[in-house]
Amino acid sequence: MGMIGRVRSQTADASKFVVDWMEHRTGIVTLTEHFLYEPVPKRGAWLYTLGSATLFLITLQFLTGILLLFYYVPSIEDAWNSVYYIQEEAYFGALIRGIHYWSANFLLAVIGLHMAQVFFSGGYKAPRELNWVVGVILLLLVIVLAFTGYLLRWDQDGFWASVVGMKIGSYTPFVGGATIHFLLGGDVVGPATLSRFFALHVWLLPAALAPFIGIHLYLLRRHGVFGSEFEYTERLAKLHENQRLEEYARYELDEGEEEYEDGENGYGDDYGDRGDYEDRRS
Amino acid sequence: MAELQKDPITRSDFIGFTVFGGLIGAALTIPPIAFLLHPVIDVDVLGETDVDQEYQEVGPISEVPADEPVVFNVDFPIRQIYGDEEIQDLSGQGEGSGTTLTNAVWLSWRTETDEDGHAGESFRPEWLDETTEGLTPEQISEAEENLNILSNSCAHLGCPVRWVLIEGEGEFLCPCHGGIYDINGGYVAGPPPRDMYRYVDYEVRENGRLYIRHEYDAGSEYPENGPQQPYVV
Incomplete structure (x- = not known):
């Protein structure tokens, strides 16, 4: 064994030691394996990456959002100027803000695709209904995040889009006015409005988003993605069992027919063959 | 148990x-x-508002021609989270430098219109061509009766409407969803449920200028709505 081989085996030993040490004390290796690896069906496997894509884009939002906070000033005098500074003067500012802006746009599109995939594959059915509900909560949170982020630029575009959005909300029966006054921080758009949108966009909604993402992932791991091999095996077994029972019932029925040839209720309680029965009677 | x-x-x-x-x-x-x-x-x-309830100047009414509305920007001082006036003054951020809410106010003279919103005769007082200042009480009340003082905030969802000319005829058009109003702010077409919002608290003064307070009306067709809530702008 040459020198390179010796180094290689020593490194392998050392890393194995570190990994074992961590595993023994935290169980992190098993957790990571459990978290990262998930059996998915071969057919349409790429569609199962839409959820991960959503998570990736949300992570990007968190990271670039934290970066933007180092320059953004949430006051009506300075908001637009600070965004302009980020965009024009801060090193890579246009890139960071561009990623925040575009990944927010893509996020909504990818969420739409993700929902469509779950909807059309029937992945929301038992026992995964709650995960659909949690997913809808996440969707609503992301929509409100997008809405509140729009105003923070404090330009004409964001300003009027927010005015229109709040007018739409004001049509809500009973609570419309109060909700809008809560968002406005008064009865007209002003400095309080920007502060409130900032607080919602930067603190409240991301803080609310995080635990729901955790629940979403936990429920996903608990039940696995819909259509996993395991599930198919189980369902196929159930299907075969049903077919076997059906055949067995039919066999019993045939025997019964001979026995009760001139009887009235030779078909017993078997609903499966009720159709046949009625055909023959008519 | x-x-x-x-x-x-x-x-x-x-x-x-x-x-x-x-x-x-x-x-x-x-x-x-x-x-x-x-x-x-x-x-x-408590029914309070952030907007200062003093009258604010809009502009000279003689600048408004008979067949076309004119837009004026009116700044209403507002008090929102920036604290007590006294403290603002002490810190050099008093009323003068304080926050304002800008409303674009469309002024036009009441005009006869047919059902499709085509404009007819205008009620612009003729004496306005000579007299722009020092109005008599009669002239003031005539002007007040015939002025349309309209908010540019569309009655549908609040987008800013503007006056556009199409084949020589003018109309207020909302850029968002295509709501159309005539020169009096009356509803003509599109999604808005009603006429344009009108400022209800206004006065023409001797100097020939119009002053308004920040208060819209619900329009004659929908008196039960009371003043528009919420304002937003």
């Missing part, structure tokens, strides 16, 4: 727990909720 209670609670204990728990619960929940809902309580319960 009684034997099921491993740890029996007396009546006085129960009262004590309820009262104590209620107090603790109230102390934990009321301050943050009231803190957040302060503006809602001010506006919806």
